[in-house]
Amino acid sequence: MVKGSFVAVLVLPDWAWQVIVAHCLEGLPLEACGLIAGTTEQGSLGEVTYVRQAHPAHNAARSARVYTVEPKDLLNADRAAEAAGLALVGVWHSHTHTPAYPSPTDIAQAPDPAWHYVLVSLSDMEPVVRSYRIVAGRAQEEPVLSSI
């Protein structure tokens, strides 16, 4: 995402990618979801969010088309993040047979404009992971790096 001369990126280490994708695959045929926690820094590269924790959660909706993070899982993830000096910085969920792009439902229900929304598409043999910022009803893809 380009903001003036700055770039906003999500640093998603390999271990976090593996946790997220594994959880999504385990959730099939239903949508899976989870929360990511970390830190956000403003620097010469722009806004950089580092994922330090990945918290798989239950999909309370138990659906292949929608997800709701189980409220207790949300609370526990928030507490775990705070205990580590981190903050929740976003959510991931899977699209079982559509592309890794936010649906109208994802955009309409995005809870926090400061969050990162990670989509995992399982429609092909190889999982596809993309991340977005959703602000004022618009989704903007952002770069996802394994390290920086």
Next chain:
Amino acid sequence: MVTRQVGFLGSATDEGVAVVVDVRLPNVLRPLVGGEAVVTAGGETLREVFDDLASRYPGLGPSLRTPEGEIHRHLNVFLNDDDVRYLGRLDAKVGASDTVTLMPAVAGG
């Protein structure tokens, strides 16, 4: 009405002890309370705590309850470790040193 402080648990009046609780807010609601992550509010039930919050922070009230007076379905409310959906919602009783945590529902498809 006579008021006296009773340690850190609240104040006692001749009408009873007023319970004060911490209320933790998510990022999106903090601008409505001057940027604070935690505020205090008084009441013996969650409804009274929400009433107190709304009176102290007029902009916050509509984010907590519908015009019909129910908790917004897009808002998760926890009393300590428990989801208030299982504690009677707004009728949940609160005690001194309890913590109310507000978090937005996280959902999509």
